[in-house]
Amino acid sequence: MEKRSWAEPYKIKMVELLKMTTLEERKAAIKEAGFNTFLLKSEDVYIDLLTDSGVGAMSDQQWAGIMMGDEAYAGSRNFYHMRDTITEYYSYQFTVPTHQGRGAENILSQILIKDGDYVPGNMYFTTTRLHQEIAGGHFVDVIINEAHDPDSDHPFKGNVDIAKLDRLVNKVGAEKIPYVCIATCVNMAGGQPISLENLQAVRQWCDKHNVMLVHDMTRVAENAYFIQQRETGQQHKSVKEIVYEICALTDAATMSSKKDAMVNIGGFLAMNDATLYERACELVVVYEGLHTYGGMAGRDMEALAIGIRESVQDNHMQARIGQVAYLGKKLEDAGVPIVKPYGGHAIFLNAKAILPHIPQSQFPAQALAAALYVESGIRAMERGVVSAGRDAQTGENFMPKLELVRLTIPRRVYTQAHMDVTAESVIRVMKYASQVKGLKFTYEPKMLRFFMGRFEEVA
Numbered sequence: 001m002e003k004r005s006w007a008e009p010y011k012i013k014m015v016e017l018l019k020m021t022t023l024e025e026r027k028a029a030i031k032e033a034g035f036n037t038f039l040l041k042s043e044d045v046y047i048d049l050l051t052d053s054g055v056g057a058m059s060d061q062q063w064a065g066i067m068m069g070d071e072a073y074a075g076s077r078n079f080y081h082m083r084d085t086i087t088e089y090y091s092y093q094f095t096v097p098t099h100q101g102r103g104a105e106n107i108l109s110q111i112l113i114k115d116g117d118y119v120p121g122n123m124y125f126t127t128t129r130l131h132q133e134i135a136g137g138h139f140v141d142v143i144i145n146e147a148h149d150p151d152s153d154h155p156f157k158g159n160v161d162i163a164k165l166d167r168l169v170n171k172v173g174a175e176k177i178p179y180v181c182i183a184t185c186v187n188m189a190g191g192q193p194i195s196l197e198n199l200q201a202v203r204q205w206c207d208k209h210n211v212m213l214v215h216d217m218t219r220v221a222e223n224a225y226f227i228q229q230r231e232t233g234q235q236h237k238s239v240k241e242i243v244y245e246i247c248a249l250t251d252a253a254t255m256s257s258k259k260d261a262m263v264n265i266g267g268f269l270a271m272n273d274a275t276l277y278e279r280a281c282e283l284v285v286v287y288e289g290l291h292t293y294g295g296m297a298g299r300d301m302e303a304l305a306i307g308i309r310e311s312v313q314d315n316h317m318q319a320r321i322g323q324v325a326y327l328g329k330k331l332e333d334a335g336v337p338i339v340k341p342y343g344g345h346a347i348f349l350n351a352k353a354i355l356p357h358i359p360q361s362q363f364p365a366q367a368l369a370a371a372l373y374v375e376s377g378i379r380a381m382e383r384g385v386v387s388a389g390r391d392a393q394t395g396e397n398f399m400p401k402l403e404l405v406r407l408t409i410p411r412r413v414y415t416q417a418h419m420d421v422t423a424e425s426v427i428r429v430m431k432y433a434s435q436v437k438g439l440k441f442t443y444e445p446k447m448l449r450f451f452m453g454r455f456e457e458v459a
Contacts, residue, residue, distance in 0.1 A: 006322055009315040010412060013060070019043050026374045034454025035370040035439055037379045046377030047418050049407045052345045054100075054258035054265060056411035059310060062262070062303040069299025078301040079292040082268075085305040089240065089312060090217070091248040092270035094277035096284050099295030101218060101256025102127040104269035107283045108214065108254060109135040111276065112178040120168055121181035121216075122160050123147060123188045126387055126448055128181065128216060128254075133392070137178070140168055147189040148401040150339040150350045155230045157192035157341075158185065158223070160202050169209055179212035180205075184223035184246060188383060190404065191219070191324075191343020193226035196234065196245065203249045215250035221260045222344030225317040240312040252276065259345065261307035262411050266296045320344075324409050326416060330423035336430060339404065349405040349426065351384060354433050360385050360399055362438025362458055368405045368429070370455075371436045376425035380405050387450045 021029070021044055033039035037050060048055065070076040083095045098104045105128050113119065115136030121128070122143040129139045142164040146154040160182065169177060182202060186192050206213045224242035227234050234242065247253065252271035257263050269280055281291040288295035296304075310316060321344060328342035337353035351365035358364040365384035372378055384403035391398060407422060429436075439455040 006318060008319045008323075008412070009313075010059070018046055020046065021377050023374070026377055030370050030373055034442060035366065035457070036450075036453055036455060037369050037373055037381055038451050039454070040373065040379060044377075045373075045379045047414065047422060048379050049346075049409065049422065050379045050381050052259055052408045052410050053256060054263070055413065056258075056262040057413050058262060058264070058303060058307070059412075061310070062306045065302035065306045066299045068302050069297060071298045073293070074290055075292055076298040076301065078298040078305070082301040082305040085308050086268065086270055089244060089308050090220075090253070090270065091244055091272075092253060093272045094270065094274065096269045096277065096280045096291060097294035097296045097301060098267045098269060098284065098288050100258060100265060101216075101254055101267040102131065103284075103288050103295055104254035104256075104267050105131040106287060107269055107280050108252065109137070110283060111279050112212070113137040114178070116176065117178050118168060118172050118176050119178065119181055120160075120165055122158050122183055122194060123186050125183065125187055125216065126389075126450070128183075130447060140164075142168065142180075143186065143189065147186065147192060150190070150337070150348070150353075150402060150404075153340055155193075155226075155341060156195040156198060157189050158183065158194035159198040160194070162201055162205060165202075165205055174209040174211055177209070177211050179214045179251075181214045181216060182250065183216040183218070185219035185226070185344040187219075187345075188387075188400075188402070189343075190339035190348040190402070191222070191345045192339075192341075193223040193230075193344065195231050196227050196242070197231065199246060199249050206251075212252065213250045215247060215253040217247065217253045218256045218259045219344055220246055221311045221317060222321065224312070225314075225321055226344065238312075239314050239317050243312050257304050257307065259411075260311045261304050262311060263300060263304045263307050266300050266304050268294075320411055323414075323416070323419060327407065327409070327419040327423060330419070331426060334423065334427050334430075336426055339402070346406045346408040348383065348402075349380075349407065350403070351382075351405050352403045354430060355436055357434060358436070358438040360403055361397065362440065363455065364438065365403045365405050366455060367436050367439050367457075370439075371429050371433075372405070372425060375429050376421070378407075378422055378425055380407050382406075382450060386453065389447075389449060 109131040113135035146152040147157040337350035339348040355364040365382040388398035437457040443454040
């Protein structure tokens with residue numbers, strides 16, 4: 001069958017003008033930012049691939065929904081629209097809105113985790129693990145080994161190794177495992193999906209041991225698209241159908257709606273257990289707001305409800321994943337070491353392979369992200385030893401096998417021409433990679449250091 005080109009399933013009706021900077025201006029900007037791309041000013045960035053969180057372009061329907069905001073303190077009609085949409089598309093019966101995903105993580109962790117508990121998951125995410133640790137828990141990585149190999153072509157590198165779950169329960173007992181946390185399209189593994197078959201096996205394991213299954217559903221629609229495209233027997237289903245099936249296999253979920261649902265702010269904690277919902281409503285009042293707005297304005301809840309509907313459309317997901325794959329193929333064809341297969345929300349550069357002369361103790365991914373900005377004005381982010389943090393007991397840096405730079409593609413924001421410029425810029429950095437210097441901390445926060453840490457070059 002002849003392969004045909006595709007185009008974005010939307011047209012542009014407004015643009016934002018970008019500032020163009022010189023090489024000398026970018027050198028000064030990255031030095032002022034302490035070689036941390038998080039500390040760059042947005043106006044000094046040409047193509048912003050730092051994150052896909054809250055930076056997508058909303059549709060005309062979402063903007064129209066903004067004007068329908070009911071800003072009542074209690075009982076906003078937008079909350080009930082959002083709640084009913086979550087039930088319709090995601091299956092969960094109860095919803096507690098939060099300002100974003102980490103608000104939901106905080107509430108869930110405080111309710112479910114006791115001091116000394118163990119929380120297994122298919123690779124950590126930074127804020128998720130921190131909330132688990134603050135609540136007294138210990139994160140345990142149970143993802144398959146292929147997830148730690150950037151060159152593995154395994155189609156579902158987000159899968160859980162059931163044998164690792166068995167070893168954990170045999171070691172600590174089921175009473176010490178409050179829940180298993182499953183992320184769809186695992187961020188730290190390179191945006192890699194979990195298969196429906198594997199998720200069903202995790203569900204069976206949880207039922208056997210009477211353990212809850214919690215879903216980090218930030219990128220569930222992207223995961224559903226990969227299942228549709230890669231998993232045997234799933235091709236006849238729509239993304240919408242697979243999304244519902246994924247969610248229905250789990251007991252509760254945390255959601256940062258700033259990704260899949262394409263809103264600038266918002267998230268929620270969803271569940272099927274009425275008692276858990278009551279406890280969550282009590283805590284959301286303390287940390288976020290009343291249980292019918294929880295840190296969100298009515299207008300944002302309306303935009304979120306509409307964004308959920310748009311996120312599960314097959315045409316949207318084909319264009320969304322297609323743009324990521326377009327960039328990935330251009331880089332791979334040029335010989336740039338990247339994580340394979342291509343992820344759902346980003347292309348991840350293998351900084352260890354690109355900068356082999358920089359030891360991991362000198363943060364090669366951080367250095368590569370800074371070098372890319374200086375070269376082109378493109379802002380990416382580190383996903384390696386800086387993000388991994390330090391061992392609380394020994395004080396030593398965690399040394400993850402993956403040392404990556406994430407080129408995160410915002411939804412419905414950039415054109416293919418922007419992807420061409422990005423690929424060309426990465427290729428140019430590759431040519432003088434041996435000249436890139438390692439980094440050392442000049443300021444290191446105790447928690448989530450990748451956000452606020454500052455560095456200088458190692459002579």
